[in-house]
Amino acid sequence: MALNSKTTLKIIDALCEGPIEGLAKERKSVFLNETQITNRQFEKKTVQYQTKEGTGTQGTFNEGSTFEDQQTTIVNVNRQIGSNYSEKLTEDGTDRVKREGRDYGEGQVIQAITDADVDFVELVFTIPKLYCVAVEGLARGQLFFAQIKLELHICGVDGAWGEPIDIEVESQEKKNIIKGICTSAYQFKTQAIDLTDKKGPYKIKVRKVKFDVPEDAFEISFEDFEDVPKRKPIASKRADQIFLTSIIVGKKFGTAYPHTALVSLSLDAEEYSTLPARAYDVKGLKVQIPSNATVAKSGRLKFDDVPFDGSLQDNRAWTTCPVCCFYDLLTNKRYGAGDFINESNLNWVDLIEIAKYCNEQVEYQELNDEGQLVTKQEARFAINTVISSQAEAFSVLQDMASVFRGMLFWKSDNVQIAADHGELNDTVASAPKDVPAIHVFSNSNVVNGSFSYSGSSLKTRSTRVRVRYNDPDNFHKPNFICIEDRTLIDKYGVQEKSVVAFGCTSKYQAQRMGRWIMQSEKLHDETVTFSVGLEGLNVLPGQMFEVSDEMRFGTRLAGRIVGVSNDSTPPFVRIDQTASLPSGTNNKLTVVMKDGTVETRDIASVSGNEVRLASAYTQVPPDDALYAIKNDSAVMSKYRCLSVVEGEEGTYAVVGVKHVDGIYRVVEERANKLDSPNPFFFGAEPSTPTDVKITFQQIDDGRNTTNRATVAWTRGLSGSVISFKVRYKVGDGGNWINQSTNNNSIDISTGLVPGKQLIVQVKAIGPDPDRKESDYSIGVIREIPVGGTSDDTSDLAQITLPPDPEDVTIEAIGVDQVALRWGATASGQKLEAFVAVIKHSSKTDGSASWANSSILRKVEARTTSVVLPLLNGEYLIKFQNDQRLRSASAVSAIINIPDGIPRLNHEVFREDQLANEFGGDKVGVYYNQDYDGLILDGDASFDAIPSLDGFTANIDSHFGTQLTKGEYFFQKTVDLGGKFSVRMQRVLTTRGLYASDLIDDRTELIDTWSDFDGDLPDDTSVELYFRKEDQTKMTASPSIVDPDILFEDGSTVQLEGDDITLAVTVVNSGGNKYRIDGSSVNNETLTLTEGNVYIFDQSDSSNSGHPLRISTASDGTHGGGSAYTTGVTTVGTPGNAGAYTRIDLAAGAPTLYYYCSVHSGMGGQLNTNQGASYLEQESDIAFEDWIPLENNVYAGRYFQFKAVLTTDHVDQTPIVDELGATLQFERRTENSGTITSGAASKTETFENAFYVDADTKVAVGITAFDMEAGDYFVLDPNTVTGSGFTITFKNGSTVISRDFQYTAIGYGTKQS
DSSP states (O other): OBOOOOOEEEEEEEEEESOEEEETTGGGGEEETTEEOOHHHHHTTSEEEEEEOOOTTOOOSOTTSTTOOEEEEEEEEEEEOSOOOEEEEOTTSSOOEEEEEEEOOOEEEEEEEOOTTOOEEEEEEEESOEEEEOOSSTTTTOEEOEEEEEEEEEEOTTOOOOSOBOOOOTTOSSTTEEEEBBSSOEEEEOOOEEOTTSOSSEEEEEEEEOOSSGGGGBSSOGGGOSSSOTTOOOGGGEEEOOEEEEEEEEEEOOOOOTTEEEEEEEEETTTOSSOOOEEEOEEEEEEOOBTTEEEOTTSOEEEOSSOOOSOBOSSOEEOOOHHHHHHHHHHOTTTSSTTTOOGGGOOHHHHHHHHHHHHSEEEEEEEOTTSOEEEEEEESSOOOOOOOSOOOHHHHHHHHHHTTTEEEEEETTEEEEEEOOOOTTOOTTSOOOOOOOSEEEETTSBGGGOOEEEEOOGGGSOSEEEEEEEEGGGTTEEEEEEEEOHHHHHHHOOOEEEEEOTTOOOHHHHHHHHHHHHHHHHHSOEEEEEEESGGGGGOOTTOEEEEEOHHHHSSOOEEEEEEEESSSSSOEEEESSOOOOOSSSSOEEEEEOTTSOEEEEEEEEEETTEEEESSOOSSOOOTTOEEEEEOSSSOOEEEEEEEEEEOGGGOEEEEEEEOOTTHHHHHHOTTSOOSSOOSSOOSOOOOOOEEEEEEEEEEEOSSOEEEEEEEEEEOOSSSOOOEEEEEEEESTTSOOEEEEESSSEEEEOSSOOTTSEEEEEEEEEOOTTTOOBOOOOOOEEEEOOOTTEEEOTTSOEEEOOOOOOOSOEEEEETTTEEEEEOOSEETTEESTTOEEEEEEESOOSSOOOSTTSEEEEEEEGGGOEEEEEOOSEEEEEEEEOTTOOBOSSOEEEEEOOOOOSOEEEEEEEETTTSSSTTOSOEESEEEETTTTEEEEOBSOOGGGOSOSTTOOSOGGGOOOSBOSEEEEEOSOOEEEEEEEEEEEEEEEEEEEEESSOSGGGOOSOGGGOSOSSSOOOOSEEEEEEEEEEOSOOOOSOGGGSOTTSSOSSSOOOOOTTOEEEEEEEEEESSSEEEEETTOSSTTOOEEEETTOEEEEEOOSGGGTTOOEEEESSTTGGGGTOOBOOTTEEEESOTTSTTOEEEEEOOTTOOOEEEEESSSTTOEEEEEEEOOTTOOGGGTTOOOOOOEEOOSEEEEEEEEEEEEEEEESSTTEEEEEEEEEEEEEEEEEEEEOOOEEOOSSOEEEEOSSOOBOOSSOOOEEEEEEESOOTTEEEEEOGGGOOSSEEEEEEEETTEEEOOEEEEEEEEEOOBOO
């Protein structure tokens, strides 16, 4: 297990004033870099969060959790705990570990914490290196885990250390134990250790302790050694240092941030190397709502049928009702205007109708996923906003009121709110409801009896309204809705008004606002100003009044009442003039009552100054009350009061703006007819979309790199368009896929198959009710490029290659390995989607190229490192994506470490330097003299030429399609004479080649070429393999050798001595014919391989009377030939069980024929050959499986080698220029203990035998003890062998006994 340090980013975000409802959709409401946090992040705890709703009594974040509030300081220590594993060696020079000479590095560090107010500590440790290295076997030189056991004690001011405290580390399974492999500094932090149960100041003691079995600290234990002495020094192969780096001293504090909604985040630094942008979808500030209301899921208020009692609920709730939010901001003392405006200044009885109107649902239409127009509902006015900066109070309040078309004013020292709104329940399904006027003004009750009017020029009115709102589908970023009056644009041009829909997150609410502004400018195009007496107090801003102006009617239809008979039948009213009715129908009399209210009754008839009514008023109109006559033709103008200003001498100036009943309906329902031009043309067929284009863009989802197609178009110039229908298909045979959209583009991300054609057509859809459709556009066709392709500014496909690696370094580790590392990002991109492809070249001067290197490994690039065999030379790395596209440039690192141990080159053999250059067996490869190297062969065969006489082409051109894989087997099998440990190094120099360097010969897409002249064929590779056998030559039958052992492509090779049985049957097909081994071919020609045994089994009953024999003549003895008997045996009677003819095919056998010895015309030809894949050295050695040859130490007696040539493309081939291997024995010295010779010649056997041959000997030195005068010894060099020597001690001619020690120096270690 590799050890890696981990870092966490922590942050607290203050959202807004509280209390709030909370996150709208829990974790789905948290966005980092505009991306919703995923299930994987949440489950693996790479992203954690916690919220506070912002109550006044909220506490701190959970104690002991990731989000605990705390203040920390760091106390630097940087002291080693104990020591690294070490050994004491014997003093006799034998290089052995003393029996009690192993020190496992126990020790301790004590650190004082002087701050007595500390609440907790966290200990930070650093392990520079932690591993052990195998010293024998196939794993020699590889890293294995080591582990460290720690013990922690803490004492307070009383000095009592107490019981050990468990150390917990997130990545470790066991407490107090750190286990793994690291070759560079690994840093980790313990859990927070509570100190509140002790009194400071404190002392912290950390001990490094031995395991119960000390060798448990290392996975490779000397107790398990087999090939090397158990007392062999191994301290240099072990690392287990640990430092106490620092102590984080922490104090907890209770910062609760009352009345502030908070989110605390904990982010894994591996996933977010920098602090990401954060966004949260919240249900915001809770406010008071009316007592008869409840909150729907959408946030709008639903009102009960019970009468409103004027009170608000005690419990606050989240709502999108703009009136409730406005009231809260107006009266709140903490963040609103509550210090200046008391709740008593406002009357909710006046606000409730506005609140109901805001929350009443209105309909809108949109396309569903199937492209159908569906009707939905939403609140008429809703507010979703964040007030994030200070502003002038009146400006903020007016913005809030603008959401519901409200206005603020003072009356009688109270704040009053009015709103421009229609009647409740004025829906499409109901009868139209006009907003009633509360007062009537006429020439008889205004100062000087006159009204002043003003209006705006048509040329200055808006013909386009552009409304900005916050789009929730795009992280609440600004978006726009445009409303146009096409008729006015054609007449007066574009006069655009841009407005901001404050707090609006609904495009349909923004659309209604734009329509309101457009219709208001057209219909509410006049203002009236007049002065009036105390009657001016009868209207307030926002209320409706009517004007009866005789100057406009051309006759006086209003005045004063001079008498009333409300109880008579019928009731009547006397007016101040002779009553006359205007032309028209539905005559009515409107009277302003004493209390300021207005009542209207139908007129039954008139006579003189008496107006008879169809029904009585609810109260008796007072004398001198204002009246007005109206009907369907003579309609009084209706105005909404904008202001009432007190003037001199008890007069009031009133300003009103014209009001047209029905404007609310036209704003909320387009189908409603109004006597004004509609802003859209309906009924015209929309134009066919034009300029349809397809562009491609590379998409990286973190794991894969694919393409996304964007289809964009331009709408036609005529006809109204509300949506578009797009159909597309992949390939001519694909099915049309339909998609609808309101936009001028769509994205296609699935089903895109590289190499096939994407075909797209678009049509326009008109508005309701006809929804007329245009014709489909002409189909646009474009070939789908490979994944990772983006278009350039010319809309041409550009291949996006993976980035080049960065920060590539190499470091030798252990004896035979290196660590190759690269940066965690490249060109700012993360590496999750890439594979790191690593090649090697033996060149050490920096001249290596990608094409002339051999592949070593492919690993996931996100690992940022890989352990590789130590091969002096240049290591090159590129990144590759799923489409097998690689970085444009390889980045490399060079290592060249001289051989520090003298070694004997037992064998240096080069296939390219032998007299028979590359003369070994070949499968799918051949030696090319033009390139002087080994290259891949083609699949054509000489036998495929029907007639050599008619073959006019160059015979060398008969190549066929180049193979993508081939194998070359070295000419020699190495025999060391016994099982030895041998260090092997490969010799391999390659380069790439385009076999046909012509553009027409290259099969890959031209966009993927890295060159045009064929000098960079970098998709080839050569790997060197070997296999070994430990035993001596076999005496058993060679047929036990696995026939599939040679090749990795699945092909089967029949080896010498294999018995092959062929079942024979006879059929009557125009005469009797043989059929061999289930074939349907009569008298089939067969090919036999020399050295194999073939058994023609004639047990089938159809063979009765048809003995099969062998001959050198085509029809055997029937054509004058004779039977072939060399190696041929016949057994039994054909047609009976156990009958067969057997041939042991000898080397050099001629072309043979099988025939029936009884009947002529039965039989076929038997071709014989040596078998191109036959290896003689295979016949008596059972090798192990093939393994890659990488510089390392291996043990065996027999070694066989092969090279495997591969290419990713049939137009490229590797060229092998240099191919071979070097076998080396390590020089070693063997020292003995004290030996007694005895009074005879002493033959001493080495502890481990050395390798010797004619040129390689063992040098033996003798140290004799207690030698007396005349003593000497005889060591005959001829007696020194690889396994030992013979020594004789003498005095004169007498053989004596003496003690001695020997030192033997030689090469290699023979193994059992």
